[in-house]
Amino acid sequence: MKKKTGTKSVISTTPEGSSSNVTHDIHSTVFPYFSSWQKSHGKVFVYWLGTEPFLYVADPDFLKKMSGQVLAKCWGKPSVFKRDRDPMFGNGLIMVEGDDWAMAGLMVDSTTKMLDKWATHINSGNPEIDVEREITATAGEVIAKTSFGISYDNGRLVFEKLRSLQMTLFKTNRFVGVPFSKLLCPGKTLEARRIGKEIDQIFLSIVNARKESINQGQLQTDLLGLLLKESQVGGKGRTLSSRELVDECKTFFFGGHETTALAITWTMLLLAEHQDWQNVLREEVREVIGDKEVDATLLGGLKKMGWVMNEVIRLYPSAPNVQRQARGDIQVGDQTIPKGTNMWIDVVAMHHDPALWGDDVNEFKPQRFKDDIHGGCKHKMGYLPFGFGGRMCVGRNLSFMEYKIFLTLILSRFSFKLSPNYSHCPAIMLSLRPTQGLSLILQPL
Structure with missing residues (x-):
């Protein structure tokens, strides 16, 4: 199946109650062929990616x-996508969560530092800021500190390299499922x-340094510490x-900052359009905090x-689709549905139906x-x-907390x-993101 080579700006007449000409009817833009x-x-229906058949599902009753008919163990990720994304994730799965409550202080500190930077930028006479890049970088710093004990510099380095890898893998045409596809794009491969x-080497040095510190009796209870401590899997004693x-580490670092950062970014887009909801949330923050x-x-x-968060991730789900592969026959x-069948579940389609x-x-x-x-669905x-x-996102509680901390601090300081x-160019690059960033005009309160 051919992929779209570019993105188009999604513009419409100004809707009632909105201060811009952005439309949120995005399914035909982000998934034009499926639409x-x-x-x-x-x-x-069934479609093909190269030699790989996929069952497309956008019907909640069928889903x-x-x-x-299946248990969690009967689902898996399609192997064709595992091969395609190997440089980014390897064989990682998000296994555990850190101590959510202990992370709040670090989240506040990192967000405050970001907002101080914004204030300095505005005071210098530049009120326009690409908040998408700023928020994503800061969320990467938060996950680096709270989950891996990574320094600010190393956290930023990993973030920049992961972003570059994401653009390399997902911004241009890909030949998923096509035999010898890596030979068709040798430069990109x-x-x-x-x-x-390069990302592997950074994390490997962090893992080795942590192992050495554990050998010296220095224990840390972040995600990496828990992975090292509880690395006995399957009850077989294999470390x-x-x-x-x-x-x-790569999987959690990417998922742990990307999902929340994009939810915050899309929220700021929608609140920039709907000033009344900025005021509603600002008043709630004053009452509660x-x-x-x-x-x-x-x-x-x-x-x-x-x-607001629930509505934002309805209109702009960070995970715009779910992929599964049947580990056994499924009767519907x-x-x-035969064993080995790949499935593509179109979340954007259902959220906009x-x-x-x-x-x-x-x-x-x-x-x-x-x-x-369920929002009246x-x-x-x-x-x-x-x-x-059984394969729902395990980082939900952490995402909710980080989302509310970021948004509370932003709304308390800026309109x-x-x-x-x-x-407005939403597109799929693994996640659903604004391909041109999110430029806002900010004003200190």
């Missing part, structure tokens, strides 16, 4: 029936391998190798901020989630911001609106 094929083949090895530890220091125990009281009604959400599906309405954790499987089943230079 077109749905019109001809419906919400469940429910299918997932009801070699570049991805080079960057991947994770350095290679496996590096893969776990007031003059007290931001800490994890207070964040649960930010209910309306929770509505009178149909059999008017049959599930109503005619206002593409409008920003956080109040959908006031009294309903007509089918519970139609809202999948964190995946589903913001879209820059005239902003171009």
